[in-house]
Amino acid sequence: MNENVEQWQVRKAAVTSQEGAVASQHWLAARAGAALLAEGGNAVDAAVACAMALNVVEPWMCGLGGSGFMVIWQAKEKRARVVNFQGVLAQGIDSADYPLDPAEPLSLMLYPGVKGRANERGYGSITVPGAVAGLGLAVGHYGKLPWERILAPAVRLAERGLPIDWHGTLQIGLAMDLLRRDPAGAELYLPGAVAAPPGSLRPPPALAATLRTLAAEGPRAFYEGPLAAAIAGDLQAGGSKITVDDLAAYEAEELEPLSGSHRGAEVHTAGEVSGGPRLLDMLGYVKANLNPGAAVGPETWIAYARGLDAAFETHKKKVGLDQPGGVQVGGCTSHMSAVDAEGNMVALTYTLLNRFGSGVVLPSTGMLMNNAVAYFDPRPGNPVSLAGGKRINSSNMCPTIATRDGEAIFAVGASGANHIVPCTAQLTALLLDYGMSLEDAFHTPRIDASARGSVRADPAMGEAALAELKKHFAVEVAQQLVFPKLYSCPSGVARDPATGRCWGMADKSQPVAGAATPAPFNLEEEGVKAETPRA
Structure with a gap:
């Protein structure tokens, strides 16, 4: 592994204010979300504005064509709620279209190729995709500002264009083989048949x-009416089984959280079909x-590793996984967290x-689409096997909120795929x-650690901790790098109920990740200037 690469x-630094904060994998999206706080919106408005902005500035990770979970803490009601907007298989999907092939690698979810x-x-x-339905449900039930106002920063960003920096060029370069397969994707991301250059x-x-x-x-315009018809038309022209009826039938789910307690706090996660049970x-x-003593020591990492291995063993039995963990070099996805003054x-x-999901950009709508059929086991008879109309029922995503004495x-x-639960669980712990x-x-x-037969450890923890870990586990020593993302990419917010002081923090090794406090969203003042698009 990469024991000594970056020198x-x-x-x-965490950002802080009394008025709230938003943290995201892209600083521009965090600022778009925080602007909604400055306009009088609440944490739900801010999180959804941030999520919509990511359609433009981090499109390879998430967007209108995706799905996920949202955990919401309502301060006045002292209640947590979950919005499950996971994707659903087309009613007409046929498992015969996905024959096993031992020559192909394991999928991202570690099912046979x-x-x-x-x-x-x-x-x-x-x-x-459930993203639009889920984000819309959250705003409709728990937001304060009008939907069109929440989407305004994303619209402005899209009208200006995707700003390419070196990190964006890296992301595109890693997916060039996939993007070349799709004319609309190649036109947008591969001008001149190469990755769009920085600047x-x-x-x-x-x-x-x-x-x-x-x-x-x-x-609802995403699922019914002319826009939905255009989406379905593009999908079917490309060979998808998704119809206008499949779109019209989609509904996000609002649920109670899966909760537990730890060290005097309540921990609320996104439910049984998320990474929450493992956390x-x-x-x-x-x-x-x-x-726990006064400081983190070798015993901390041993307990965390054993706890994660045990949790993943239980999960594998539940979903019918019989494959070893395999070599994982980091997954995708995007997480954002928000807190407001209340x-x-x-x-x-x-x-x-x-x-980049499926690698498909729908020509009529410009949306990158998911490849979430890979969430399902292509073998019949297992808990997460393919079936028409089935909602994704097993995920690593693990959004988490902790409360104490009725305050978040x-x-x-x-x-980061299988890295999500280990990262989120450790931060919570x-x-x-x-x-x-x-x-x-x-x-x-x-x-x-994920019950794969070894434990990966950051050498920054020191030789003494590494030596102690090696007494109990096969250890892969690997730095925390920009790429590959071997320890996930977290974003979080915190609040002191006694003072109302809020903080936002994003992953230190993700160069474009950032947090923001409430302020107007002025694109002209964001310091992002780019050259004219190159052909």
Whole structure:
């Protein structure tokens, strides 16, 4: 592994204010969300504005064509709620279209490979996306501002264009083989048949038009009416089984959270079909087997690793996984967290699944589409096997909110496939086991463990801790890098109920990740200038 690659020390400071904060994998999206707080919106408005802005500035991770979960803490009601907007398979899907092929690699979810990777690439890998329905439900039930106002920053960003920096060029370069398969995707992201260079803007006019339509007509326009007909038409022209009836039938679900307790706090997660059960299982093990001292030590990492391994073993049995963990080099997805002055909090995770999802950009709408058919086991008879109309019922996404004495104290979550639960669980444990600040927890070295036969450890934890870990586990020593993302990519917010002081913090090793406090969203003042798009 990469024990000694990057020769610098990286640190980010948490942002803080009395009025709230938003944290995201892209700083521009965080600022778009925080602007809604400045306009009088609450944490739900801010989180949804941030999520919509990511359609433009981080499109390879999430967007209108994706799905996910949202955990909401209502300060006045002292209640947590979950919005499940996971994708749904087309009613007409046929498992015969996904024959097993031992020559293909395991899928991202570690199921056996499928011929031509049909469940991971192209139109056959797309599920009915739930993002617009879920975000719209959250705003309608829990937001304060009008829907069109919440979408305004995303519309402005789309009209200006996707700003390409070196990190964006890296993301596109990693997916060039996939993007070359799709004419609309290649035109947008591969001008001149190569990855769009840093310093360029890539305007997505079809996406801008779609966002304007949604802003004007509301979230149901995605599922019913002319826009839905255009989406279904593009999908079927490309070979998808998704119909206008599949779109019209889609509804997001509002649920009670899956909750547990740890060190005097209540921990609220996104439910049984999220990564929440594994997070709570890990915390249960830690509570029973670790007596935290004044500081993190080798015993901390041993307990966390054993707790994670046990939680993942239970999960694998539940979903019928019989494959070893395999070599994982980081997944995709995006997480954002928000808090407002009243103490409302949101933890929101949504995804296209793989980087650039299916690799399909729908020509009529400019949307990148998910490849969430890969969430399902291509083998029949298992709990997560393919079936028409079935909602995704097993996910790593793990948005989490912790409360104490009826007040929200932090919201965290992460991206990165199987790395999500280990990261989110450790941050939750560090904050509650050791009373850390959000900034200190995000800068504490982490491990990654998921019952794969080894434990990955950041060498920043020191030789003594590594030596002790090696007495108990096969250890892969690996730095926390920009790429590959071996320890996930978290974003979080925190609030002190006694003072009302709020904090926001984003992953230190994600160069474009950032947090923001309430302020107007002025694109002209954001310091992002780009050259004319290059052909």
